[in-house]
Amino acid sequence: xxxxxxxxxxxxxxxxxxxxxxxGVAGVTAGSLLSGCAPVAPGAAPAVVSSEPVxxxxxxxxxxxxxxxxxxxxxxxxxxxxxxxxxxxxxxxxSNIYEDAQYSQMAAGKLDADVMHTLEGTGIKLIEGGFLEPxxxxxxxxGIWEYDAITKIPPWFWSDRSNFDESPDDSGDLYVLMxxxxxxxxxxxMDIIEQAGASLPxxxxxxxxxxxxxxxxxNQFGWANRHTVPEKAGxxxxxxxxxxxxxxVYADGQMPxxxxxxxxxxxxxxxxxxxxxxxxxxxxxxxxxxxxxxKVALYTDNNALPPNFFNMxxxxxxxxxxAALPWPNRKGASFPSYWAWPADSPPEKKEAxxxxxxxxxxPDNFKEMTWARKDPPMIPQANTPEYLDSxxxxxxxxxxxxVPWLFVMGGFQGHVEEFRTIVVEHASEVVxxxxxxxxxxxxxxxxxxxxxxxxxx
Amino acid sequence: MALPVAVYLLLVxxxxxxxxxxxxFTRARLLERTPPVWVGLDNYLSLAESAKFWLVIGNxxxxxxxxxxxxxxxxxxxxxLLNQAFHGRKVARVVTSLPWAFPExxxxxxxxxxxxxxxxxxxxxxxxVPGISENPNWLLDPWTAWFSIVLMTVWKIFPFFSLIILTAxxxxxxxxxxxxxxxxxxxLQLFRxxxxxxxxxxxxxxxxxxxxxxxxxxxxxxxxxGGGPGVRTATLVVLTYITAIRSLNIGLGAAMAxxxxxxxxxxxxxxxxxxxxxxxxxx
Numbered sequence: 001x002x003x004x005x006x007x008x009x010x011x012x013x014x015x016x017x018x019x020x021x022x023x024g025v026a027g028v029t030a031g032s033l034l035s036g037c038a039p040v041a042p043g044a045a046p047a048v049v050s051s052e053p054v055x056x057x058x059x060x061x062x063x064x065x066x067x068x069x070x071x072x073x074x075x076x077x078x079x080x081x082x083x084x085x086x087x088x089x090x091x092x093x094x095s096n097i098y099e100d101a102q103y104s105q106m107a108a109g110k111l112d113a114d115v116m117h118t119l120e121g122t123g124i125k126l127i128e129g130g131f132l133e134p135x136x137x138x139x140x141x142x143g144i145w146e147y148d149a150i151t152k153i154p155p156w157f158w159s160d161r162s163n164f165d166e167s168p169d170d171s172g173d174l175y176v177l178m179x180x181x182x183x184x185x186x187x188x189x190m191d192i193i194e195q196a197g198a199s200l201p202x203x204x205x206x207x208x209x210x211x212x213x214x215x216x217x218x219n220q221f222g223w224a225n226r227h228t229v230p231e232k233a234g235x236x237x238x239x240x241x242x243x244x245x246x247x248x249v250y251a252d253g254q255m256p257x258x259x260x261x262x263x264x265x266x267x268x269x270x271x272x273x274x275x276x277x278x279x280x281x282x283x284x285x286x287x288x289x290x291x292x293x294x295k296v297a298l299y300t301d302n303n304a305l306p307p308n309f310f311n312m313x314x315x316x317x318x319x320x321x322x323a324a325l326p327w328p329n330r331k332g333a334s335f336p337s338y339w340a341w342p343a344d345s346p347p348e349k350k351e352a353x354x355x356x357x358x359x360x361x362x363p364d365n366f367k368e369m370t371w372a373r374k375d376p377p378m379i380p381q382a383n384t385p386e387y388l389d390s391x392x393x394x395x396x397x398x399x400x401x402x403v404p405w406l407f408v409m410g411g412f413q414g415h416v417e418e419f420r421t422i423v424v425e426h427a428s429e430v431v432x433x434x435x436x437x438x439x440x441x442x443x444x445x446x447x448x449x450x451x452x453x454x455x456x457x
Numbered sequence: 458m459a460l461p462v463a464v465y466l467l468l469v470x471x472x473x474x475x476x477x478x479x480x481x482f483t484r485a486r487l488l489e490r491t492p493p494v495w496v497g498l499d500n501y502l503s504l505a506e507s508a509k510f511w512l513v514i515g516n517x518x519x520x521x522x523x524x525x526x527x528x529x530x531x532x533x534x535x536x537x538l539l540n541q542a543f544h545g546r547k548v549a550r551v552v553t554s555l556p557w558a559f560p561e562x563x564x565x566x567x568x569x570x571x572x573x574x575x576x577x578x579x580x581x582x583x584x585x586v587p588g589i590s591e592n593p594n595w596l597l598d599p600w601t602a603w604f605s606i607v608l609m610t611v612w613k614i615f616p617f618f619s620l621i622i623l624t625a626x627x628x629x630x631x632x633x634x635x636x637x638x639x640x641x642x643x644x645l646q647l648f649r650x651x652x653x654x655x656x657x658x659x660x661x662x663x664x665x666x667x668x669x670x671x672x673x674x675x676x677x678x679x680x681x682x683g684g685g686p687g688v689r690t691a692t693l694v695v696l697t698y699i700t701a702i703r704s705l706n707i708g709l710g711a712a713m714a715x716x717x718x719x720x721x722x723x724x725x726x727x728x729x730x731x732x733x734x735x736x737x738x739x740x
Contacts, residue, residue: 103488103702103703104702106488107487107488107702107705125488128488128489129488217575218575218576228596228597228682228683228685229682229683229684229685229686230679230680230681230682230683230685232683232703279574279575280574280575280594280597281572281573281574281594281595281596281597282573282574282575283569286573417703417704417705418703418704418705418706421699421703421704422704424685425685425687425688426687428685428686428687429685429686429687429689431597431686432594432597432598432599432686434599434686434687434689435687451704454484454486454706455486
């Protein structure tokens with residue numbers, strides 16, 4: 001993995017981290033993007049062609065995510081007041097099945113949306129399947145073209161994706177607009193740690209020992225991460241920082257690397273955490289509620305999670321904090337999320353959707369959404385000292401050496417779903433002890449090599 | 458008159474099945490632009506050589522047999538009970554049919570909470586069983602996961618089955634029972650010589666139907682365990698979905714679907730054969 005790929009935010013102050021908050025996606029140099037791209041006035045919106053009321057469908061998990069739901073509905077209310085000829089219809093799936101829903105719709109050949117949120121792995125499939133419309137003009141006319149919200153978007157979302165190592169060319173098309181990025185850190189319950197008189201772990205083994213010590217089932221759990229097949233995407237995702245911490249990746253180019261020591265160590269770690277620390281069988285919705293209620297001591301996830309806990313239980317803002325990931329290389333993943341513009345809407349809806357996207361992306365509205373969701377600021381207008389000081393729980397995430405998570409996938413960036421299906425099939429057996437970590441890793445490797453043969457010949 | 462029916466059958470049944478059969482002989486990946494490539498029997502041969510596939514076939518048969526056996530026994534018992542005259546019978550009939558009326562996905566979500574190892578109510582019942590000192594890992598240990606799936610399936614399906622049997626019971630001529638009692642027949646004899654033959658055709662066709670439905674039952678298994686750990690609780694329809702839609706291997710998934718279709722057809726043929734043999738034996 002080259003340096004630019006994983007250039008991150010290590011050694012940055014909290015404020016510095018927030019100022020380059022697309023951190024994990026760093027590595028994509030912006031200069032070449034910017035030449036000749038003069039933005040038009042912020043907030044400027046094109047006229048909607050039809051005079052008839054048009055209803056656009058906006059697909060997002062925010063509709064059903066506490067905190068984000070209010071933020072998005074407020075934005076929509078403002079939008080509908082500004083553009084009475086356009087109505088917004090909600091299309092929602094919870095985040096844990098959001099990608100599943102998009103895959104199913106892609107498989108059916110039609111997306112049930114005129115504007116939508118998307119994530120990295122699905123985004124590539126959407127572009128490759130011809131489902132998305134370029135968003136260059138929207139980013140420029142909204143007035144955010146020169147900001148992190150654009151410049152940190154990784155190369156695989158630009159039209160020329162022939163070489164992922166190269167910076168995107170501003171003559172190419174951009175298929176998504178980033179609305180935030182999140183990066184991994186260690187989230188912990190300050191009260192539990194202090195009451196135990198413990199110090200924060202700095203290695204994987206220390207993390208396990210501390211979590212085990214703090215586990216008192218069913219009243220308190222030392223650690224929580226996803227570990228079941230129904231939460232396949234989350235299971236696969238939660239292992240990523242640990243895999244990076246042990247010095248591994250899921251694939252190197254077109255060669256899967258899940259039989260390495262790093263992956264075996266990750267699987268073995270998941271097994272011991274399952275045995276001694278996890279709330280066994282609990283899904284993310286359940287254990288996140290437990291975290292918000294102060295019943296889980298430690299947890300690895302990204303900086304988008306604490307605001308969710310605060311929405312579930314406002315008191316949790318007093319005890320949830322973040323710290324450096326508990327391994328020496330401090331590597332973790334970053335997870336950007338995007339708006340996308342489906343290509344197959346009828347023309348009048350497409351124009352209305354464009355109007356909505358430009359409205360959202362105008363700096364004032366972008367800032368408002370950032371603050372409402374407690375996101376790291378992607379545009380300078382949202383990056384004020386008062387705002388940054390209101391996020392005391394954010395500092396630990398700044399210590400992470402963030403790697404855009406799709407780089408962990410090597411050449412399988414467009415095949416995440418197939419890849420993780422195989423990995424989780426075998427990892428789930430390791431977790432419950434029906435096979436050993438070594439056997440699980442070997443079986444997954446064999447399955448993935450067959451997949452690689454099918455995909456790449 | 459026959460033309461619209463023929464067109465309907467062609468469009469809704471024949472074409473999709475023909476397309477599925479064609480895909481099962483190709484290497485085709487969902488969401489990719491390359492057209493399917495004809496590979497002959499490769500998909501079927503790789504299934505035949507796959508230990509995972511045979512494990513899943515075994516799971517499918519185990520699930521169908523175990524769940525059906527319990528459903529039939531419980532449904533028959535409940536139908537016989539509800540066929541008796543007692544105060545509040547109508548209310549009892551409504552209440553016992555509620556699980557069947559409950560939306561399946563919502564029911565699975567409730568049951569998955571009931572099966573939580575630390576907080577689920579099922580732990581209370583497990584505590585009553587001698588020898589169980591720890592909460593079972595209901596959905597993660599392969600055997601308890603199977604038990605959990607079968608239990609929920611039975612809860613969901615048997616009320617419907619019992620309503621159908623109840624209907625069949627009520628169609629039996631009451632005079633037959635009166636005459637048999639005058640001849641001195643006891644309860645068991647009444648059941649064996651009047652009740653059972655009276656409901657046998659209904660029992661037969663319903664058993665066939667729930668067997669076929671069992672082969673294609675998806676939400677309960679997929680939402681409770683996802684077929685895991687590994688594929689230890691996956692049935693053929695779950696593996697087909699994982700292969701075709703999650704792993705995007707539509708060619709191999711189509712081959713699995715065709716195997717499932719053949720299995721269902723075989724069971725139907727077996728049912729018809731056994732029914733005819735029994736009918737001839739009775740003549």
